[in-house]
Amino acid sequence: MTPEESRKAAEFFLRKIDEYIDHPVRFMEVCGTHTVAIFRSGIRQLLPEKVELVSGPGCPVCVTPNDYMDMAIAYAKEENNIIATFGDMLKVPGTTSSLIEANTRGADIRIIYSPLDALQMARDNPSRNIIFLGVGFETTAPLTAATIQAARQENIKNFFVLTSHKWTDAPVKALLSDDKVNVDGFLLPGHVCVITGEGPFSFVAEKYKKSAVVTGFEALDILQAVYMLAKQIHEKRAEIENAYKRVVKYNGNIIAQKAIMEVFDKTAATWRGFGLIEQSGMSIKDEYSEYDALKCIKGDKEISKENPACCCGDVLRGIIKPPQCPLFKKICTPDKPAGACMVSVEGACHAWYKYGQGRYHYGR
Amino acid sequence: MCLAVPAKIIEKNNMMATVDVEGIKRQISLMLLPDAQTGDFVLMHAGFAIQLIDKQEAEITTQLLKEVSLDDA
Numbered sequence: 001m002t003p004e005e006s007r008k009a010a011e012f013f014l015r016k017i018d019e020y021i022d023h024p025v026r027f028m029e030v031c032g033t034h035t036v037a038i039f040r041s042g043i044r045q046l047l048p049e050k051v052e053l054v055s056g057p058g059c060p061v062c063v064t065p066n067d068y069m070d071m072a073i074a075y076a077k078e079e080n081n082i083i084a085t086f087g088d089m090l091k092v093p094g095t096t097s098s099l100i101e102a103n104t105r106g107a108d109i110r111i112i113y114s115p116l117d118a119l120q121m122a123r124d125n126p127s128r129n130i131i132f133l134g135v136g137f138e139t140t141a142p143l144t145a146a147t148i149q150a151a152r153q154e155n156i157k158n159f160f161v162l163t164s165h166k167w168t169d170a171p172v173k174a175l176l177s178d179d180k181v182n183v184d185g186f187l188l189p190g191h192v193c194v195i196t197g198e199g200p201f202s203f204v205a206e207k208y209k210k211s212a213v214v215t216g217f218e219a220l221d222i223l224q225a226v227y228m229l230a231k232q233i234h235e236k237r238a239e240i241e242n243a244y245k246r247v248v249k250y251n252g253n254i255i256a257q258k259a260i261m262e263v264f265d266k267t268a269a270t271w272r273g274f275g276l277i278e279q280s281g282m283s284i285k286d287e288y289s290e291y292d293a294l295k296c297i298k299g300d301k302e303i304s305k306e307n308p309a310c311c312c313g314d315v316l317r318g319i320i321k322p323p324q325c326p327l328f329k330k331i332c333t334p335d336k337p338a339g340a341c342m343v344s345v346e347g348a349c350h351a352w353y354k355y356g357q358g359r360y361h362y363g364r
Numbered sequence: 365m366c367l368a369v370p371a372k373i374i375e376k377n378n379m380m381a382t383v384d385v386e387g388i389k390r391q392i393s394l395m396l397l398p399d400a401q402t403g404d405f406v407l408m409h410a411g412f413a414i415q416l417i418d419k420q421e422a423e424i425t426t427q428l429l430k431e432v433s434l435d436d437a
Contacts, residue, residue: 001426001429001430001433004433005429005430005433006429006433007433008432008433008434009429009430009432009433011433012432012433012435013432031366032366033366033367058366060366086410113410113411114392114393114410114411114412115410115411116393116411116412117411136366137366139366139368139409139414140366140409140410142396142412142414143396143409143410143411143412143414146393146395146396146412149395150395189366191366191367191368191407191409191414192366194368194407194414194415195414220429224429245418245421245424245425246417246418246421246422246425247407247415247416247417247418248415249415253396253397253414253415255395255396255397255398256396256414259395259396346366
């Protein structure tokens with residue numbers, strides 16, 4: 001498509017959204033990668049004021065509780081352990097410290113791109129424990145599962161996972177059954193649905209009668225999805241539609257789903273800001289317990305507490321916007337984040353901090 | 365965290381593939397997408413191919429966007 005064609009398509013979507021919506025509506029982007037794409041492309045600024053986009057719970061870093069970070073930090077303090085992690089976990093605050101602070105005190109923490117890099121680290125360092133921080137939703141969990149399976153196949157004994165993998169349908173259910181949360185439709189996470197397909201989100205339309213559209217991460221993908229949500233509302237429909245068919249198949253990636261089910265059990269898990277949500281976490285099955293860091297490696301963890309002044313929970317539920325948090329930009333900044341939403345580039349607070357108060361303001 | 369990017373498979377060797385992402389080459393695993401073949405475009409996430417990119421669907425999307433860009437109604 002030429003830039004001119006893209007511009008005209010965007011104009012079409014914006015005009016139709018304005019036509020279709022005759023009262024204030026709130027659409028939630030479940031996924032943090034959407035949050036960033038929306039800010040970077042200035043979509044909030046382009047939409048009519050009656051259409052509000054709110055950020056949801058879909059940033060795995062942001063929903064990781066202090067308790068998990070404290071355990072990772074406890075492991076990092078032991079000399080024989082190497083922590084292998086995606087880079088965005090380094091600055092996430094635990095109760096009194098973070099991984100990056102542990103690193104400056106001499107802990108061996110290594111940033112990896114793929115869980116398979118952690119497996120290679122295990123091969124290269126046979127006398128040390130490699131602890132991979134398994135964080136992420138359905139997009140990332142099958143990669144961890146496949147890596148655990150590969151470790152078993154090769155009989156690698158020094159690779160472990162501290163898992164905080166989570167299912168994204170669970171917090172959406174929690175949001176929809178929370179009276180304080182007021183959302184008219186959802187932009188569903190494209191790369192989660194690549195794995196899961198559309199099925200796990202059917203409850204949004206069937207049980208809660210809300211509209212939802214699976215979408216990709218280009219500005220036009222997102223605008224098209226908002227247009228499709230607006231059209232559903234205009235036509236008084238509540239369905240799951242897919243604006244990202246080039247990669248999201250109806251049934252998802254079955255092999256990846258099987259890898260998750262083979263290695264993980266569905267269990268209750270704690271989400272920062274939401275607390276405990278039933279059936280929302282992935283814990284390593286007993287059959288694979290030799291790879292479960294919690295079961296195999298001792299760590300001297302501090303008693304975990306969440307910062308009571310941090311409003312990440314209300315931000316993640318779309319109840320307040322980041323600037324309404326008393327810590328925002330004052331105590332909590334990307335350089336010294338108080339809450340996880342300020343750490344991750346996919347976090348709502350980070351995006352608001354970086355791109356302005358919901359208004360894209362450079363280059364214009 | 366869930367960032368995934370399109371990549372083209374330029375060589376397949378059992379469960380591993382060499383892919384090209386805008387001129388940068390790297391090895392990725394095909395464990396979760398074993399049927400992918402050389403020449404296919406795949407969505408790549410953290411060292412794994414996780415889905416085939418459907419050229420036909422991509423073209424339908426592009427065509428649809430072109431059509432709406434012509435809509436002056």
